[in-house]
Amino acid sequence: MQKIYVSQCNDYSVADVDKAVNFCMKDFVFGVKKGSSVLLKPNILIGRSSADVVTTNPEVVRAVAKVFKEIGCRISLGDSPAFGNLKKALDTCGILAVCEEEGIDVVNFDEAKEIDTLSGPISVYKGIDDFDYLVNLPKAKTHGLTGFTGAQKNLFGLVCGMKKSKYHLKYPNRYSFSRMIVSLANAVKPSFNLMDCVVGMEGNGPSAGSPRKLGFIAASESAPYLDLFVSNILGFKHDEVGTLDVEHSEHNLDVNVNNLNLISNIDPGKLRVKDFKKAGGFKLGGVMSLLKKYVSPRPVISVKCINCNRCVENCPADAISKGSKIPVIDYNKCIRCYCCGEICP
Ligand code: SF4
Numbered sequence: 110m111q112k113i114y115v116s117q118c119n120d121y122s123v124a125d126v127d128k129a130v131n132f133c134m135k136d137f138v139f140g141v142k143k144g145s146s147v148l149l150k151p152n153i154l155i156g157r158s159s160a161d162v163v164t165t166n167p168e169v170v171r172a173v174a175k176v177f178k179e180i181g182c183r184i185s186l187g188d189s190p191a192f193g194n195l196k197k198a199l200d201t202c203g204i205l206a207v208c209e210e211e212g213i214d215v216v217n218f219d220e221a222k223e224i225d226t227l228s229g230p231i232s233v234y235k236g237i238d239d240f241d242y243l244v245n246l247p248k249a250k251t252h253g254l255t256g257f258t259g260a261q262k263n264l265f266g267l268v269c270g271m272k273k274s275k276y277h278l279k280y281p282n283r284y285s286f287s288r289m290i291v292s293l294a295n296a297v298k299p300s301f302n303l304m305d306c307v308v309g310m311e312g313n314g315p316s317a318g319s320p321r322k323l324g325f326i327a328a329s330e331s332a333p334y335l336d337l338f339v340s341n342i343l344g345f346k347h348d349e350v351g352t353l354d355v356e357h358s359e360h361n362l363d364v365n366v367n368n369l370n371l372i373s374n375i376d377p378g379k380l381r382v383k384d385f386k387k388a389g390g391f392k393l394g395g396v397m398s399l400l401k402k403y404v405s406p407r408p409v410i411s412v413k414c415i416n417c418n419r420c421v422e423n424c425p426a427d428a429i430s431k432g433s434k435i436p437v438i439d440y441n442k443c444i445r446c447y448c449c450g451e452i453c454p
């Protein structure tokens with residue numbers, strides 16, 4: 110049975126986060142040797158304040174780094190944001206200050222190499238194999254395309270910069286894109302996954318939703334089983350999460366959460382969120398739900414648009430053009446990847 114560690118964590122105070130992270134990592138750290146190199150991979154989708162809950166909270170990153178520091182590891186941290194410069198994004202969300210204070214090297218995922226996966230070659234950060242441990246630090250959020258973004262989806266950040274667009278074009282629907290993510294996740298296989306579920310994002314995630322207090326941190330050596338546990342707590346069925354749908358259909362993932370081996374300092378029933386708001390793309394019901402692998406709602410330019418044209422420059426399908434006041438979307442070209450929503454400030 111797959112072990113899932115769960116600890117209550119009411120807020121981002123150093124004491125609470127330290128306690129929860131130490132609980133979740135207590136067994137994993139036994140095998141980690143002094144002098145090992147560790148790459149932390151938080152979710153740095155875009156540079157936004159930590160209060161916007163788009164990124165992994167800096168105090169979670171700090172607590173994990175302190176655990177490895179105590180062992181005597183060399184710690185690095187990296188990601189490839191969907192838009193803009195990594196250091197600037199880290200500065201905006203508060204993680205750069207943590208890196209400076211805790212002696213963490215910042216690694217830009219700017220050079221790529223191809224790795225073999227079940228979906229064919231995927232181009233990822235060239236230095237991925239230079240570390241003894243890849244430690245995945247996702248944030249619990251909704252996602253317009255995959256339903257939920259947790260541990261497996263967070264690994265798409267290993268793909269360098271604009272190369273991500275290539276995969277959105279190559280795998281244009283929910284199932285094919287999720288299948289590529291699963292192939293990538295199973296090829297790089299993080300050593301450990303620890304998810305920031307203290308305050309998650311509900312509604313229009315992964316960048317335009319609303320903060321939702323969840324009150325816990327969860328971790329596992331298995332990315333898909335961690336996603337299964339957390340998404341179930343939030344009220345998702347496994348087939349509402351693209352990556353879990355693929356894992357179950359093609360890799361026999363056991364989706365019965367009762368079969369998980371929970372190591373918890375709180376009754377998980379108390380963590381359950383009954384009215385968690387899913388992303389708009391997955392409110393399909395009745396007959397439409399039968400088609401959900403293939404049907405997704407149109408992205409819409411919000412009335413709050415500030416006409417920055419980020420979406421025009423970054424749409425992988427070239428479906429957005431400059432308009433007189435706000436951009437215009439050509440729905441015949443649009444592949445419903447929701448990248449425009451992810452990078453919209
Ligand atoms: S990225 Fe957002 S704010 Fe900027 S032009 Fe596009 S819709 Fe408007």
Ligand code: SF4
Binds near residue numbers: 425426428438
């Ligand atoms: S308009 Fe938005 S959802 Fe459509 S292809 Fe472009 S980035 Fe993706």
